[in-house]
Amino acid sequence: MNYQRSSALFKEAEQYIPGGVNSPVRAFKAVGGTPIFAKRAQGAYVYDEDDNRYIDYINSWGPMILGHAFKPVVDAVINRTKQGTSFGIPTALETEIAKLAVSMVPNIDKIRFVNSGTEACMSAVRLARGFTKKDKIIKFAGCYHGHSDAFLIQAGSGAVTFGSPNSPGVTKGTAKDTLLANYNAIDSVKSLLAANKDEIACVIIEPVAGNMGCIPPKANFLKDLRMLCDTHNIVLIFDEVMTGFRLAKGGAQELFNVNADIVCFGKVIGGGLPVGAFAARHDIMNCLAPLGPVYQAGTLSGNPLAMAAGLEMLKALNSDQAIFNRLEEKTKYLHKGIEKVLRNHAITHTINRLGSMISVHFAEDEVVDFETAALGNNDRFKQFFHGMLNEGIYIAPSAFETWFISDALTYEDLDFTIAAVKNVVKRL
Template sequence: MKKGTSFGAPCLLENVLAEMVISAVPSIEMVRFVNSGTEACMGVLRLARAYTGRSKIIKFEGCYHGHADPYLVKAGSGVATLGLPDSPGVPRAATIDTLTAAYNDISAVEELFKSHKGEIAGVILEPVVGNSGFITPKLEFLEFLRKITKENDALLIFDEVMTGFRLAYGGAQEYFGITPDLTTLGKIIGGGLPVGAYGGRRDIMEMVAPAGPMYQAGTLSGNPLAMTAGIHTLQRLKEPGSYEYLNRITGDLIQGILEAGNKAGHAMCGGYISGMFGFFFTEGPVHNFADAKKSDTAKFGRFFRGLLEEGVYLAPSQFEAGFTSLAHSLQDIQQTVAAAERVFQRI
C-alpha cells in the first residue's frame, strides 16, 4: 500500500499473477484482469460475439452471471429470492439475443442450436450452479456442451466466479476434466478484494484491445493492491493439503447439517465439492432451478434466523451456495453443526 494502490496503468504484479492463473487454469492461455465477476462476464460476452461474429448466447435458468442487462433473464439467486422474474430497467433489446434452457437438459440445448443454427456465439454456464443453491452438473451434460459447441463453431464459456480455485486449484474444469474456450473468475483470485478476470485460448483473447479490435478497459483493473493479494492467496492455496482440508471441513459441515435435519424430521437434500456446499429443504434430487424452487423457502427463512440467533450467519437465501475457507477451523464446523441441531428442534 505504501507503494501505491492504483496507477491507472499496467504494473509488473499483473504479469506475476497472470502467469500463476495461466499455469493453474487449463483453458487460460491469456488473461485480462478486471474489477469484478460482473465485469468479467460482460467482457467475455462481448469477446464471444466479436470472435464469432454472432449475437445470440445461451444461458441456463437460475444461473447468475452478474447484473449486466443481457444476463438478467431467469437469473436465480437474488432475483429469485426477491421474486423478480427479470429486472425493471432492462430493455427488451438488451435481452433479445439471450436464449435460456433448463440446467442439465441436453434436449433443450439441442433444440436451441437447431432452431438458431449459425446464430449462437456461445454457451455460458456455472459449471456447478451456486445461484440456485448448490446444483452439480451431470458429467454427460458438460461433455455434451463441449461437443455441440465445437460442432457449431460456438464457444463454451465457464463462469467460474464461484467455482474457480474453490473446487480445485484449476477450478471446475480441472475437477470435471472439461476444458472450455473461455473462463471468468471473481474476487477469489484477489483474496476477496475487488478483482475479476476473464481468459481463454490465445487466438480468442488476442481479439481484446490493444492486441485486437474488441475494446474493454478499466482504470482500476489489475491494480497493485489486488494483484498482491491475489499472488499471496494463490500461493497459499497451492500449499500441499489445502484442498484436502477444505474437502474435509465442508464434508463434515454439510453431512452434519443434513443428518441433523433429517433426524429432526425435515425433508432435506444437499451436497458439496471441496470448498463449496449447499442444501435444500426438499427431498430432491435437485438437478435444475425448477427442482430447487420446490424447496420450503419459509422453513429456510426460519432456519436462517434461528442460526443467526445462535451466532451463525449463512447466506440469507435458499438459492445461494455456501463456501468454506482455510480460515475455518474444525471447531467452527463443530459449533455450526451443533447450532443447527438446536435450531432444527425449534423450527
C-alpha cells in the same frame, strides 16, 4: 443476540443508500428482518457492530478460501498501499500474477484483469461475439453471471422461446439475443441450437451452480455441452467466479476434465479485493484491444492493491497441495453432521455438496436445476436462517445461495455448527 447497533445503522443507511445496502441480497429481503453490519473479521469468524461473533459460511461470497484477514494478503496490501494505490500505468505485479494464474489453470494462454465478476462475464460474452461474429448467447435459468443487461433475462414460455427482461432498464432488444436453457438438461440446449442455427456465439454456464443453491452438474452434462459447442462452432464460457481456484487449483476445468474456451474469475483472484478476470487461449484473447477489434478497458483494471493481494492468495493455494482435500473433507464432515440431525428430527431436506460448496434445500426431491430448487420450503428456510443467526452461524440470507467453506474452519467450528442446527430444528 443483541442487534441494537446493526438495526440503528440500517435505519440510517436507508436514508442515504437505496434499500440501505449496496447489493440487494444483503438487505435480508428474502428472509425478513434487519441485516447485521460487519465490524471486523478474522479467520473463520465475522463480528458485527454489536460485537456478536459468527462462524462465517459466506466468506465474502466465496473468495476467503483461507479465511478472513489472511496475514500474507493483509501484509501485501499494507506494503503495496505505501507505494501508491492506483496509477493507471502498467505494473510488474500484473505480469507476475498473470503468469502464475496461467500456469495454474488448464487451457488458458492469456488473461485480462477487470474489476468484478460481472465485468469479467460481460467482457467474455462481448469477446465471444467478436470472435465468432455471431450475436445470440445461451445461458441457463438460475445461473447468475452478474448484473449486465444480457444476463438479467427470465425464461420465456418454453425452452426454445426468447427470454424477456426481468429488470426494468433491460431492453427487449437485448433480451431477444439471450436464450434460456435448463441447467443439467442437455436436450434444452439442443432445442435452442436447432431453432437458432448458426446464430449462437457462446454458451455461458456456472460449471457448478451456486446461485440456486449448490447444484453440481450431472454426469457428462459438461462434456456433452463441450461436444455441442465444438460441433456448432460455439464458444463455451465457464463462469468460475465461485469455482475458480476453490474446487481445485485449476478450478472446474481441472476437476471435471472439461476445457472451456473462455474462463471468468472473481474476487478470489484478488484475495477478496474488488477484482475479476477472464482468460482464454491465444487466438481468442488476441481479438481484444489493443491487439484486436474487440474493445474492453478499465482505469482500475490491474489495480496494484488487488494484484498484490491476489498474488499472495494464488501463491498460497498453488504451494499447498493438500488444501483442496482438506476443504472437501471438512465440507463432507459438515454434510454428514447436518444430515444426521435433520433425519433424526424428520425434517424434509436435500443437501447438495461439491468440494467446498454446500447447501441445504428444504425440498423433498433431488435439486438439479432452478425449477426443483424453487420447490423448497422457503418459510422453513427463513426460520432456519434466523435460528442459525441467533446461534452464531452466518449463512447466506437466501435459500438460493451456496455456503462456502474456508480452510480457517476447525472441526470444533463444524461441531459447533452441527450443534446449532440441532438446536434450531427443535424449534422448526
